[in-house]
Structures are given as C-alpha cells and as structure tokens.
Amino acid sequence: MGLTYQSCGSGVNKEVFLNRSSPEAQYVIALAGNPNTGKSTLFNALTGLNQHTGNWPGKTVLRAEGKYVFQGLVYNLIDLPGTYSLLAHSTEEQVARDYLCFGKPDATIVVVDATCLERNLNLVLQVLEITARVVVCVNLMDEAKRKNIEVDIYSLSAELGVPVVATAARDGMGLETLLQTVARIADGTIKTTPCIVNYDEVIEQCITKLEPTIKELVGEQFNSRWLALRLLDRDQTVINSLKKCLAKGTRVGAMVGGEILV
Ligand SMILES: Nc1nc2c(ncn2[C@@H]2O[C@H](COP(=O)(O)OP(=O)(O)OP(=O)(O)O)[C@@H](O)[C@H]2O)c(=O)[nH]1
Numbered sequence: 001m002g003l004t005y006q007s008c009g010s011g012v013n014k015e016v017f018l019n020r021s022s023p024e025a026q027y028v029i030a031l032a033g034n035p036n037t038g039k040s041t042l043f044n045a046l047t048g049l050n051q052h053t054g055n056w057p058g059k060t061v062l063r064a065e066g067k068y069v070f071q072g073l074v075y076n077l078i079d080l081p082g083t084y085s086l087l088a089h090s091t092e093e094q095v096a097r098d099y100l101c102f103g104k105p106d107a108t109i110v111v112v113d114a115t116c117l118e119r120n121l122n123l124v125l126q127v128l129e130i131t132a133r134v135v136v137c138v139n140l141m142d143e144a145k146r147k148n149i150e151v152d153i154y155s156l157s158a159e160l161g162v163p164v165v166a167t168a169a170r171d172g173m174g175l176e177t178l179l180q181t182v183a184r185i186a187d188g189t190i191k192t193t194p195c196i197v198n199y200d201e202v203i204e205q206c207i208t209k210l211e212p213t214i215k216e217l218v219g220e221q222f223n224s225r226w227l228a229l230r231l232l233d234r235d236q237t238v239i240n241s242l243k244k245c246l247a248k249g250t251r252v253g254a255m256v257g258g259e260i261l262v
C-alpha cells in the first residue's frame with residue numbers, strides 16, 4: 001500500500017529502514033499479532049510515538065521501534081507487522097518470525113482481538129512454539145463488550161500456560177497491568193508453561209532425531225524444536241536467516257557493521 005519512510009512521519013522509528021537499538025534499554029519487548037488487532041495503537045500509547053494506525057490491515061509493513069520507561073527501567077518496544085501465521089509466506093511474516101526467533105526479545109506481547117479470539121489463537125500457538133516468554137494481550141475489550149462477547153481471561157491463561165491481560169488500548173484500559181506482567185516475564189519472575197502443539201508420532205520422532213544436532217550447532221540460544229520443525233518443512237528462509245545470524249554471532253535485528261540482519 002505504498003507506505004514510505006516519509007509517509008510514516010517523524011514518530012515512526014527510522015528502524016523500519018535502519019535498526020537503532022536503544023543502548024540504555026534493559027529489556028527488549030516484541031509486539032506480535034494478527035493484522036488490525038491494535039498493536040500500533042498499543043505501541044503509540046506506550047511509547048508516545050506515532051506509528052501508523054487505522055482500520056485496514058497491513059499498515060505496519062516492517063518493524064518499528066520505540067521505548068518506554070516502567071518502574072525506572074527502560075524497555076525497547078518493537079512493533080512487528082501483523083501476520084496470520086509465522087510460516088513466512090510473505091515479507092511481513094518473515095520479518096515477524098525472524099525477529100521472534102533470532103532477535104530473542106525478553107518478552108513478546110501477542111495482541112489478539114477479543115471479538116474474534118478463535119482466529120487469533122492460531123498465531124498465539126505458533127508464537128508459543130518459538131518462545132515461552134509470552135504475554136497474551138486480549139485487546140478491543142470495549143468492542144467485545146459492545147457485542148456482548150465475554151472472554152474468560154483466567155481460563156484462557158490456564159489453557160495457554162502464559163499470562164493473559166485484557167485491554168482496550170485506544171482508551172488506555174488495562175495497560176498498567178499489561179506493563180506489570182511484561183516486566184515480570186522479562187525479568188524472569190513469572191515462569192510460563194506454554195501449551196505446545198504435539199504432532200503425529202512420525203514427526204515427533206524426526207524432531208527428537210534432529211534436535212541434538214541442531215543444539216550442537218546453535219547451542220541453547222535458539223529454539224531447537226522449532227528449528228527442527230522448520231527444517232522438516234524444508235523452509236529455506238529459516239535456513240538463510242539462521243546462517244546470517246550464526247555468521248554474525250549476534251541477535252538478528254542488531255545493527256552490525258552498518259548492516260541490518262533482517
Ligand atoms: N474500539 C477499539 N478500537 C481499537 C482498539 N485498539 C485499536 N483499535 C482500533 O483498531 C484499528 C487497528 O489498530 P492498529 O493499531 O492500526 O492495528 P495493528 O495491529 O497495528 O494493525 P497492522 O499494523 O495492520 O497489523 C484502529 O482503527 C484502532 O483505532 C481498542 O482497544 N478498542
């Protein structure tokens with residue numbers, strides 16, 4: 001839709017085109033979710049920046065970065081493009097997926113739409129396959145209320161094995177609780193037990209065979225189960241990103257020698 005550096009305005013971080021990690025930040029937090037769930041609205045509310053928002057999908061094309069301070073600590077917040085999956089069928093999906101896997105954020109907020117939870121939970125499960133450091137943010141609670149939709153936050157949290165927080169980002173509702181929860185995930189106070197998809201026996205056997213070799217190659221820094229699944233998919237884009245990451249020996253998303261890794 002022709003989103004350009006100029007059209008993004010001064011609020012959007014230049015990181016969309018040039019990655020600039022805030023050196024004083026203690027933690028890096030990623031914002032993921034389906035298109036149109038309010039990620040950029042949340043990003044703007046927390047950072048005071050002006051990332052593109054609107055009620056059409058696909059506004060955030062590449063990732064943007066800002067920061068916020070909570071209880072004296074600085075958090076770098078990364079607004080990822082909206083995606084329905086992380087299987088890298090599009091640039092947006094690849095940007096989001098690579099950031100979650102190779103950028104190794106300290107916590108990931110998955111923003112879901114309270115009015116169509118079922119569709120959104122597919123992505124939540126995919127994110128949980130990559131990282132356990134997740135907070136699910138059930139946004140648009142005001143819309144859900146208007147439509148008489150009730151969301152059982154406690155049961156959802158119990159089923160997913162990660163904290164779930166209800167918000168209406170446009171009105172600032174629930175943001176304090178969200179920040180508290182994200183802080184506790186980032187500093188390791190909250191340990192999650194994410195719901196992991198179990199595949200057919202033959203696939204699980206292949207994962208078991210592949211994982212030790214992957215761990216030998218990448219150590220504990222990346223999720224070997226998820227990498228095994230992608231290798232079984234023969235996903236060349238993951239292999240390419242992993243090669244880049246290992247060659248640079250650092251987080252994807254970091255600026256190395258003037259080059260952006262994703
Ligand atoms: N009613 C209501 N509307 C919201 C809320 N949060 C966001 N919106 C609206 O939802 C629309 C989409 O919000 P965005 O923040 O652009 O969504 P996004 O997830 O960044 O979308 P993509 O960048 O396309 O992935 C905008 O019109 C927002 O004003 C909320 O809590 N309640």
Ligand SMILES: [Mg+2]
Nearest residue numbers: 039040059060
């Ligand atoms: Mg957006």
